Each structure stands twice: as C-alpha cells, then as structure tokens.
Amino acid sequence: MEHNTPEQNFAALGLTLPPAPAPVGVYKPCLTDGKYLFVSGHGPVRDDKSLITGQVGREVNLEHAKMAARQVGLTILSSIKAHLGSLDKVKRVIKVFGMVNCDTDFEKHPHVINGCSELFAQVWGEDHGVGVRSAVGMGSLPANIPVEIEAIFELH
Amino acid sequence: MEHNTPEQNFAALGLTLPPAPAPVGVYKPCLTDGKYLFVSGHGPVRDDKSLITGQVGREVNLEHAKMAARQVGLTILSSIKAHLGSLDKVKRVIKVFGMVNCDTDFEKHPHVINGCSELFAQVWGEDHGVGVRSAVGMGSLPANIPVEIEAIFELH
Amino acid sequence: MEHNTPEQNFAALGLTLPPAPAPVGVYKPCLTDGKYLFVSGHGPVRDDKSLITGQVGREVNLEHAKMAARQVGLTILSSIKAHLGSLDKVKRVIKVFGMVNCDTDFEKHPHVINGCSELFAQVWGEDHGVGVRSAVGMGSLPANIPVEIEAIFELH
Numbered sequence: 080m081e082h083n084t085p086e087q088n089f090a091a092l093g094l095t096l097p098p099a100p101a102p103v104g105v106y107k108p109c110l111t112d113g114k115y116l117f118v119s120g121h122g123p124v125r126d127d128k129s130l131i132t133g134q135v136g137r138e139v140n141l142e143h144a145k146m147a148a149r150q151v152g153l154t155i156l157s158s159i160k161a162h163l164g165s166l167d168k169v170k171r172v173i174k175v176f177g178m179v180n181c182d183t184d185f186e187k188h189p190h191v192i193n194g195c196s197e198l199f200a201q202v203w204g205e206d207h208g209v210g211v212r213s214a215v216g217m218g219s220l221p222a223n224i225p226v227e228i229e230a231i232f233e234l235h
Numbered sequence: 236m237e238h239n240t241p242e243q244n245f246a247a248l249g250l251t252l253p254p255a256p257a258p259v260g261v262y263k264p265c266l267t268d269g270k271y272l273f274v275s276g277h278g279p280v281r282d283d284k285s286l287i288t289g290q291v292g293r294e295v296n297l298e299h300a301k302m303a304a305r306q307v308g309l310t311i312l313s314s315i316k317a318h319l320g321s322l323d324k325v326k327r328v329i330k331v332f333g334m335v336n337c338d339t340d341f342e343k344h345p346h347v348i349n350g351c352s353e354l355f356a357q358v359w360g361e362d363h364g365v366g367v368r369s370a371v372g373m374g375s376l377p378a379n380i381p382v383e384i385e386a387i388f389e390l391h
Numbered sequence: 392m393e394h395n396t397p398e399q400n401f402a403a404l405g406l407t408l409p410p411a412p413a414p415v416g417v418y419k420p421c422l423t424d425g426k427y428l429f430v431s432g433h434g435p436v437r438d439d440k441s442l443i444t445g446q447v448g449r450e451v452n453l454e455h456a457k458m459a460a461r462q463v464g465l466t467i468l469s470s471i472k473a474h475l476g477s478l479d480k481v482k483r484v485i486k487v488f489g490m491v492n493c494d495t496d497f498e499k500h501p502h503v504i505n506g507c508s509e510l511f512a513q514v515w516g517e518d519h520g521v522g523v524r525s526a527v528g529m530g531s532l533p534a535n536i537p538v539e540i541e542a543i544f545e546l547h
Contacts, residue, residue, distance in 0.1 A: 259501050260501035260504065260524065260526060261505050261508035261521055261524075262487070262508060262522065263521055263522060263523055263524075264523070266486075266523045268485055273485060273486050273523040275524050275525060276524065276525030276527065290495070334527055336528075339530070373527050373528050373529065374492075374493065374495055374528045374529050375491075375494065375496065375498070375527075377501055377526060377528075379498050383527060385488075
C-alpha cells in the first residue's frame with residue numbers, strides 16, 4: 080500500500096468524503112506554516128452536512144463511537160483536500176489529539192480514536208500514517224458530538 | 236485595521252491588561268523557540284490579580300463565560316508583553332486550544348472561546364489573528380476557573 | 392546540577408525506570424521530526440508493567456496523584472530512552488500537557504502535574520527542564536488512569 084499515493088489509497092477504500100465544514104467560530108479549519116499543516120478540532124460531519132451527536136456510553140455505543148471517530152477522520156481529510164487540493168501534499172501524520180465525549184467511567188478511548196487512526200494509516204501507510212497520539216475523555220464537546228479530533232501533519 | 240500594528244490595534248480597543256500572572260507550578264508562562272512562541276494554559280486574571288471563577292452553566296452564564304474567555308485573552312496578551320516587550324513581535328496566531336469548565340450537557344464551547352479569538356482577531360487582524368482552534372469541555376479546571384486557553388504564535 | 396548531563400542527573404535521583412510501554416492503539420509512543428521530539432500521552436506505568444489506576448479525589452488522594460504524575464514522567468523518560476537511546480539527546484522541554492482524571496470540583500491540577508514537571512526539572516535543569524504547560528481536568532482517561540501527560544521536547 081505504501082507504494083501508492085495517499086489519494087490512490089483513499090480511492091481504494093471506496094469511502095466518500097463529507098463536505099468540508101465551514102468554521103462555526105473565529106478559527107481556520109486548516110493552517111499551513113512552512114512544512115507543517117495544523118488542523119483544527121473536527122467533529123463527525125455526515126455527507127448531508129449534519130453532525131453525529133450523542134455521548135459515548137449513553138446514546139452512542141463503543142462501535143458506533145469508533146465509526147464516529149472514522150467519520151471525524153473523513154471530515155479532516157475533506158478539510159485537508161479543500162485547503163491543499165490533494166491528500167498527496169501531506170507527507171505524514173505528526174500528532175493526533177483525540178477527544179471522546181463520554182461518561183466518567185469510560186475507559187476505552189484508544190479503541191474509539193483508532194477509528195480515525197486506522198483511516199489515516201490506510202491513507203498514508205503504516206509508518207507515515209501513524210504519529211503520536213493522546214486519546215482522552217472530555218467533560219463535554221460542542222453540539223454534543225461524541226468525538227472531536229485535532230491534528231498536526233507534515234507536508235512534502 | 237490590518238495596516239496598523241498590533242499594539243496600535245490593541246490601544247484602539249480601550250481595554251486594560253491585567254498583570255502578567257506568575258506561574259503557580261513548575262512551568263514557564265511563555266517559551267520562545269525559533270520563530271514559535273508557545274504560551275502556557277492561562278486563566279482569566281482580573282486587573283486586581285484575582286481570578287474569575289465558577290463553572291459555566293452553573294455559576295457562570297454563557298455571556299459571562301465569553302467575557303471570561305476575553306479576559307483569558309487579555310491575560311495572554313499581558314504574558315506576551317512581559318515576555319517579548321511588545322505585541323508587535325508576534326506575527327500571527329497559529330493555534331488556540333480553548334478549554335471550558337462546564338456541565339456535561341453544555342454545547343456552546345465555540346461561542347465561549349470566541350471571546351478570546353475575537354480579541355486576537357482585533358489585535359492581529361482577520362487573517363493573522365485567526366489560527367486553528369479546538370474549543371472543548373473539561374471535567375474541571377485549576378482553581379475552578381471557567382476557561383483556560385493555551386496557544387502557539389508565530390514571531391516575526 | 393546544570394553542569395551534569397541529563398543521564399547523570401537522573402542517575403543521581405536513585406529512581407528506576409518502568410519498562411517503556413508498547414502502544415495500545417494505532418500510534419507511536421515517540422516521533423522525531425527535525426529537532427522536535429513529540430511524545431504521545433503516557434500513563435503511570437509501574438515497574439511490573441501494571442498501571443496505577445483510580446480517579447483523583449475518589450480512589451487517589453492528592454499526594455498519591457502527584458506521585459502518579461511523577462510515575463508518568465518516569466514512563467515518558469523510559470519511552471524517550473527506548474526511542475533515542477539516551478536522555479542526553481534531549482536539549483530541553485518545550486511543552487507539557489498534563490491531564491488529571493478527577494471530580495468536577497477538583498482544583499489542584501497544577502500540584503498534581505508538578506510531580507512530573509519537578510522530575511523533568513531535576514533531569515534537564517531548572518531552565519531547560521521547564522517548558523510551557525497546561526494542567527487540566529479530564530472527564531475520564533483510558534483504563535481509569537489518574538494522570539496522562541503528553542509533551543514536546545527539543546533535541547540537540
């Protein structure tokens with residue numbers, strides 16, 4: 080898989096990208112600084128622009144939470160394409176900060192955030208698609224989304 | 236506004252800066268590394284050095300929370316001036332991480348953190364004053380402050 | 392102390408390092424990018440590989456929480472040694488993000504995270520061992536660990 084481009088890898092997955100979300104506050108979805116691409120916290124946007132909502136462990140079960148994290152990953156990919164034109168301009172994942180909106184007794188944050196991390200590994204490969212990460216539990220998230228993820232990438 | 240300097244823009248707002256807070260732990264309020272300025276998590280310090288406190292949605296309502304976020308922004312500006320001497324040495328905002336101390340059913344974190352982001356946009360302009368951002372809900376914050384914000388800036 | 396190497400400083404403390412933890416998800420514990428070392432969120436790993444667990448303010452009191460944060464620091468040192476071979480390759484601490492798993496009325500996050508920050512200051516010295524920091528309260532953490540810390544270091 081590593082010999083293909085990120086765009087080819089993504090196309091092979093047969094997944095669709097949701098529309099790149101417009102900011103709902105005073106921020107930029109993506110910002111390029113030299114060889115770094117900084118990406119704002121993104122939520123799980125569906126293809127119809129609606130957001131997946133619900134707290135994990137209450138309205139959203141573990142597997143749906145992981146799918147929501149994958150949808151966050153797709154939303155990030157969509158923002159990157161809107162900002163850079165192509166996923167091929169990204170060399171690798173540097174850092175992912177994965178935030179889960181869940182009960183205080185929830186313990187499986189890494190499993191949830193893997194939904195996004197596995198997508199990035201499929202797109203950029205097992206080495207370049209995997210960076211450092213924290214996967215942690217928030218008290219709440221905007222609009223009651225179950226997962227929010229921010230990231231830093233390195234550009235070619 | 237973009238033709239004025241950040242210091243001129245700030246002066247035009249007619250706002251006062253609180254005293255730059257001393258660290259209450261083993262950390263530096265600001266750290267310069269090459270062209271980057273890293274800023275520690277700051278709380279809302281008042282002009283008399285006291286902190287605004289209270290959880291958002293309980294003791295602090297939405298508009299007061301936004302004003303608290305602006306006060307965090309002013310506190311960050313004060314730390315930057317103490318560290319660099321002038322806001323003019325900062326070229327632009329790279330990244331803001333906005334943390335709201337709120338109930339688990341709170342949903343308007345972006346509205347709260349806009350209190351800080353709008354201030355930065357007024358000081359550094361609509362392009363350079365706006366970076367990437369996450370605005371999220373914490374389970375608790377030090378000294379029960381309603382908002383804490385950390386940031387990364389680019390220097391000239 | 393600043394005239395000794397970080398490895399010498401650490402040896403003088405008489406502390407033992409836990410085994411470097413293997414990832415429990417799709418991430419790298421450490422990632423080097425140019426002069427920066429990015430470190431994933433780490434928990435408090437004991438010498439027998441088990442994790443310290445429990446929420447601060449409930450099962451874990453303030454001083455045990457600070458000791459757990461020091462254990463997180465030791466775990467990070469272990470990961471760095473596994474990644475780089477020596478602590479001497481790290482020039483200084485840039486940024487620490489300290490996350491405490493605690494009740495919503497907990498207020499002493501800086502005291503807890505000092506357990507890690509004081510360790511770093513002992514290893515790299517009062518200037519290079521101290522960076523910017525946020526110390527904040529999470530709704531929950533993976534495997535119910537009391538403290539998780541991620542960090543960015545500068546390399547020589």
